[in-house]
Amino acid sequence: MSLQLSNMTDEEVYSLLSNKKRQVAKDAFEELYSRYSTKLYSYCKKILLNDESANDAFQETFTKIIEASKKGKVMTNFAGYLITVARNLCLNEKENIRNTMVYVEDIQMPSKLDNDNKELIEIISVALDSLPIEYRECLILKEFLNYSYSEIADLLGVNLSIVRIRIHRAKEKLKDILLPYSKEIGFLLENEI
């Protein structure tokens, strides 16, 4: 029987990362990875828009978390710390990849869609990538990582009202970008909820 890590809090599992028994530390890592890897990678990928850089930032984030545990850092808000580390790494990384930004004009949208939801969702994803970084980041934190406005404000170090404005503008801008596909999107949305 393995330790019931799934019943533990993030902080409790984090504390096991520094366990001298390697298998315990490895299991703890696996647990945290299963909880956060998808969200964290989505964040890195959507912020950096570059596979290689996203991979680097993602791996570095987890490595720093493990190192922090080994150095005895006490964790009170694991999720917050994780995303803070990832954000700092992404911002540093972003300095090197300015030219990989996606601009609305560069988006190659197909002229005709075959009512394929996957294709449509891919278009929405690409449109999301074309948003300015400050809007995009707020939207990702809200929709992909399920952060509240106040949590986003704390993370970014800005006022709550600014977060609200950014998310609103992000969504409105996205709507504008997707205007040529309003019919298809409308069809897609009819099947939602």
Next chain:
Amino acid sequence: MSDDILEKIVALSDGELSSSQAAEVYQMLAKNPELQEELNYHLKMKNVYKKIEIPLPSHLKSNILIGSGLAYVFWKTKGFIYGLITSGVAVTAFLGYQFDVLSYKEDFAIKDNVNIEKNYEKIETKISLPKLNSEYKNIESSYTNFNNFSSNLSSNQNLNSRINSDIIDDTNLSGVLSIDNSNSERIMIQRNLENYPTGINLLFRNNSNDEFVLLRGDYSNYNVEEYDELKSKLNFTIRKSYFNNIQDLSLDNSQKLDLNNASIALMYEYNDNFHFGLEYNGEEFAQKFSLNVNDSTANYQQFYNTYYFGLAGKYYLANNFLNSNLSFFGKGLIGATTVGPVLRLEIGGEFYLFDKWSIVSALELSSLIYSIDGNINYSGRSGFSTGLKYDF
């Protein structure tokens, strides 16, 4: 619609309005179908966002595990790196030895065409040649028949007592004449082909035709050193075990046959039967232990990879077998790891291949005794090992 109202609609769809703010927006929504449509759009889009898939590359996880030391790949392990360095040193030493970089020069001059069998090779590598006694040097070239040589030597009183006792005529291939010049007080006594002291010269007699050959060296540049005597008694073995089996840990995945286990050993030949020395091991043991966290107890197993030095003793049985190249041995080792002692027993055999090389195989039992949380445990392993031995 103003930006302010649209902003509140978005915030409402995100569940970020207070109850009073939400009530205010609901009042506006009741009067405005366009606003309702806007809210509906954002609510549905939230589900669309969830469908955006960003595939997570599978290799990232293992990269993190390896990078942080929670897992390893074979070619990055300390054992492999140490093994590589050790192998490099061993190969360098071997090549250096072979090409006389690290050794003195042995310049044998074989005068006659003698049937030299492999035992000669073994002898040659174990002897070292001092300056030849001038008397001996003068007469050695005068005789080509062993008996004549021997009888003529008997007239030389100075050498007679030594020569007569030093002719070994009971071997299968030859007689051996030896004179110790490294110490004038010591006459060559050793008659056992496997045990030669430093400073001897050899006279081989071919039993079939009674011809002999005297082996001598380049005496001018040679100094007898204790090191050479020591070196002749050293051997080096590298071994790796396979098909390992472990005790049942009564846990999932307890069967792991591919345990890392390899060693290098430097042994000293105390006598024909008993060798002892130092062995450096990389070995993997299965461990089990319990862990308590939050009133939850779990049993764990892990494979503990350790590197340690051990003292080894090896006892060879007398070689009474049909094949003189084959010998059998029993071996014991006691080692010290950071968590406890290791004991290993081996029974196996050695088969002489060529030159100084032998192949070694053994069946082995190994056990790590360790303490976890105050409880003494042991981890057993049985396996088959094979390796190569080099006699210096």
